[in-house]
Amino acid sequence: MTYMTETPEYVDEHARFAFDVFAKACTSRTTLEHLTGRWGILAMAALWHGPLRFNALRRRVEGVSEKMLAQTLQALERDGFVHREAQPSIPPRVDYSLTPMGRQTAGKLVDLIEFVESQMPEVTAAQARHDQAKVRV
Amino acid sequence: MTYMTETPEYVDEHARFAFDVFAKACTSRTTLEHLTGRWGILAMAALWHGPLRFNALRRRVEGVSEKMLAQTLQALERDGFVHREAQPSIPPRVDYSLTPMGRQTAGKLVDLIEFVESQMPEVTAAQARHDQAKVRV
DNA sequence: CTGTATCCTCTCTGATACTG
């Protein structure tokens, strides 16, 4: 599958770089969505500092249902970002943790979250400006 | 809104850091979703190397409908990541570009995309292992 | 060209109930 259907006419060195970056994203769109989806990014961030059991994870990611958390974790496990370790005991105990690859990825996600959070005052200000401009019309 | 409803008992320095990171994400969940949503991240990446007009952007983000692209851009513009410049000419011409804040953010998103892409061979291998293990059951 | 408006579909999501 290709996202890029045409090459910009004004391709310079910088543009060529970006073009490649974007083209590469195509093959990984699904995986990327698992990571950046509504619950994926939160689950990864929650696991960032260490392993968690299913219900502990659920409590940390406020608002997630059992179903969605299970679904999210299954996708992330299949992609190799999350490791699932079940102990065949009664009651069952399952620990979720990040794989080495998952850990690197989570680091970048946390970095993104932190950056966005640091910009929230500016975001809020921008929203206010935008809304006020609309009212004037 | 709070995502964290309990403090882990085993909080050490590292965990406390992660805890804070995660707690901070709460206030910016909506903004984060605009950026990491299905079309948001692709639009940001597409604008990474320079301004684009509406339809050029649409062609670069394969599969996006007019409606969703317009919606996505409006959200990103309102949040202050994207600048929209319309020329009152016939036919109309509208250029979209990243604001300074948007540029920094897009950099992190592109970084994430590139990293995930670089891990795709491992992801694919993990998926194959996972699927094969399932079959055995 | 750059959108907006409308209708319609379909997936995502959450609540509930149930199993091992």
Next chain:
DNA sequence: CAGTATCAGAGAGGATACAG
């Protein structure tokens, strides 16, 4: 505790038509 199964609603998303 750690899920799975099922159902129903909400909202994302797409196709089409139309406006400026």
